[in-house]
Amino acid sequence: MIFSDRTALILKLLGVSALAGYPLVGSEFYIELVAKVLILAIFAMSLDLLVGFGGLVSLGHAAFFGIAAYTVALISPEYDPANLWLVLPASVLAAGLAALAIGLLVLRTKGIYFIMVTLAFTQMAFYLFHDTALGGGSDGIYLNFRPEPRVGEWMPFDLAEGHQLYYFILAALVAVYVLLGFVLRSPFGRVLVGIKSNEHRMRSMGYSTFHYKLGAFVLAGALAGLAGFLYAVLFGFVTPELLSWHESGHVLMMVILGGMGSPIGAMLGAGSMVALEEGFSLLTKHWQLLMGLVILAVVLFLPGGLIALPARLRGLFARGDHHD
C-alpha cells in the first residue's frame, strides 16, 4: 500500500463526492457515460474477485452479466413498470444460479482448461439467446419501463429520472465495494487468497478448496448479475452481444489494466478503458487497433496495472535499492 489508511480513506471519500457531484455539472450524455463506467466498475470488481483473489482466470464472466440483463427484460411486464424489489433480486438470483450450475462444471478443471471451458460456456449461453426465440433472438429485447421501487403505494425514489438512476447505480457501486471489502477480510476471503497462492497447501490443511472456489464463483456471478441488471435498466435494451466472449475479454482487460487483486484497481480499469475507447473512437473508425496496441503495451510493459504505477514510478526515481 503506498498510501496510509487515512490518506486512502480521504481519497476514497473524495472520489465518491466527485462522482456524487458530477450530475450537477455534467451534460446528459456524460452522466449516462459515467453511469455506464460505474456499472462496468461493478462488473470488473466482481471478476477481480475470481481473477485477482481466487486466481481463477475466467473468460466467461459476461454470461452472468447478460443472464441478469435478460432476466429483468423478460420478467418485466411489457406495458407496465415492474417492481424493483422483485426484479432486482430475481435477476441477481438468476445470475447466481447460472454461476452455480456452470461453476459446478468448470471448477472441475484447472489452469488453461478453466480458461477454455469458461469461454466455451459463455458461448453456449450466447447461442441460447442468439438462436432461440427466448429473448427475441439476435435482435435482442427491449425493457420498455424502468422498474419502480414501490413499497405498497409509496415510492421512495424514481429510476425513470436519469439523475436518480445515476445515484442508485453509485449507491450500488459503493455497496458492492463495501461488501467485497468485508468478504475479502473474512476467513472466506483469506482462504480464497490462500488457494490462489497454493491450492495444494490449503487442501492439505483441510480446506475443501472446491467449495470455496464455488462460493467465490457464485458470488462473483451474482455481482456481475447486479451489474447486468443495472445495465439493462440504464439502456433499456438487451442483446446477445452482452454475453459474447468479447465482453468477457473486455472486462478481463479492465481488471488487468487497473491492476488485479484490488477493487479500486478494477474501478480505475473500467474508467480508463471507457475513456480510452471514447477517446480513440473520436480519432479513428479503426480505434480497436489502438486499443489492441494499448493491451499489448500493458501486458509487455506494465505488469501490475495502473494501480501499481505510482509505486513503480517511485521505485524508478528512488535512490539506493530498487523495488519492482
Next chain:
Amino acid sequence: MDIFSFLVQTLNAVQYGLLLFLVASGLTLVFGIMGIINLAHGSFYMAGAYLAFGLTSATGNLLWAIVLGVPLAMAIGAALEALLFVHLYKRDHLEQVLLTYGLILIFEELRSILVGDDVHGVPMPDFLAGSIPLDDTLSYPVYRLAISVVCVGLAIGLYFLIQRTRLGMMIRAGSHDRDMVQSLGINIKLIYRVVFALGVVMAALGGMLAAPISSVAPNMGGQVLILSFVVVVVGGIGSVWGALIGALLIGFADTFGKVILPDFAGVMVYLVMAAVLLWRPEGLLGKG
C-alpha cells in the same frame, strides 16, 4: 431421414470435423509443446481465408493461392513468434490470454483497413466444382470430399512428422524438458519457432480450404477459435489424437444437431463438451 440424406449428413459431419481438427491441432500443438494459450489462433484461420480470397483473385486459381499462401503464412507465423510470442513463454496464462486478445483486435482492424468489411466468396478450382449424384435429387459436392481427403492426408503427415522424423523427436523432447534439450546442443528457440509457424500454417490452411464453402467475412475467426477450444478440451490438451477424436465428435454433434434440433443447434456442441467434462474433466485422451 432416408439412407442418402443420412449419408450426406455423415459426410458433412466428417468433413466439418476434419477441418476443425486441422485448426485445433495447431492450437493443441502450440499449447502442448510451448505452453502457450493463443486466442489469436482464430485470426490465423481468418487470415488464411482472406489470403485465399486475395491470392485467388490475383492468380485465378485456389490451388495457386494455397501454394503461395502456405509459405506466406509460415513467414507470418515465424515473424510473430520472433517479435511477440517469444516474450510469452515465461509469462503466466493470464498474460498470454490478454496479449493474444489484443492481437485479435489488431488483426480484425488490419483486415478492415486492408480488405474492408465486405463479405467475399472464393471460387473453387474447376476440376473440383462438380458433384456426385446419389439419387434423383441428392448429390454430394466433390470439393467437400476433397477437403476431407486433404485433411486426412495432413493428419497422417503430421503424425509422421512428430513420431517418425528427427525434427519430431526434437519437438517431443522439447515439450518434456526445454532446458535439457537445450543443453544437449539442440536449438530449442528454433524448434519453438518452427512449431509456432506450423501451428499458424495449419490454422491458415484450414481457412484457405474452407473459403470456397463458407463466405470470407469479418469476425470469422472467433467462432472457429471457440470450437477449436471445445475440440481441445474434449480431446485433451496437447494430444493430437485427442484433437482428432474431439473434432469428429464435435463435427457430428453440430451437423446432426442442426438436423434434429434446429433451434438448439448452436448449443448442442457445448452440451457434448459439458458431458465429456462431467465424465472426464481432463478430456478424452488427456493426462490427468
